[in-house]
Structure formats: C-alpha cells, structure tokens
Amino acid sequence: MNEDISLKGPLEKTMPEEERNLFGALEEKIGYLLTKYQELIKEKDRLAAEVDAERDKRVRLEKRMELLSQDRESVKTRIDQLLHRLRSVDL
Numbered sequence: 001m002n003e004d005i006s007l008k009g010p011l012e013k014t015m016p017e018e019e020r021n022l023f024g025a026l027e028e029k030i031g032y033l034l035t036k037y038q039e040l041i042k043e044k045d046r047l048a049a050e051v052d053a054e055r056d057k058r059v060r061l062e063k064r065m066e067l068l069s070q071d072r073e074s075v076k077t078r079i080d081q082l083l084h085r086l087r088s089v090d091l
Helices: 010-014 017-088
Strands: none
Touching: none
16 A cells, blocks of 8 residues: 655656646655554554453453342341341340
C-alpha cells in the first residue's frame, strides 16, 4: 500500500517547475497521511486488545464477587443456625 508513484520521467520534464513543486508537496502530504493512517490502525488494534483484556478482567472479578457473595451467604446461614441453637439452649 506504500507504493511510491512518482512523476519522474518524461512527463515531469515537460511540467513547469511550480507544478512539479505542487506535485512533490502533494506526494509528501499523501505519504505523511498514509503513515499516520497506519499508525492509527496500530493504535486502534492496541487499544482493542487493551479493551479485551479489561473486559476479561471484569468478567473474572464479577465471578469472584459472585463467589464471595455466595460464601458470605453461607457464613450468614451458619451464623443464623448457631444463634438459633444458642437461643434454644436453656440457660
């Protein structure tokens, strides 16, 4: 995609100097834009990978939170059962 298309050759020799300069400037700008475009694609891919990694991290944390919540409920149930047993004991 980075092929250089140059005006060098017979056509360039027949162009006035001002036009050659304009085409040269245009070639430079297009080259710059293509380079920036490729950099942006690489950055987009890097950011997409980061988003995927964060999404995976979030899913793992949600699962961990769910397990902790289940553990909490289990502990609460056991404490309630122990309290009930204590209340039923005649002191």
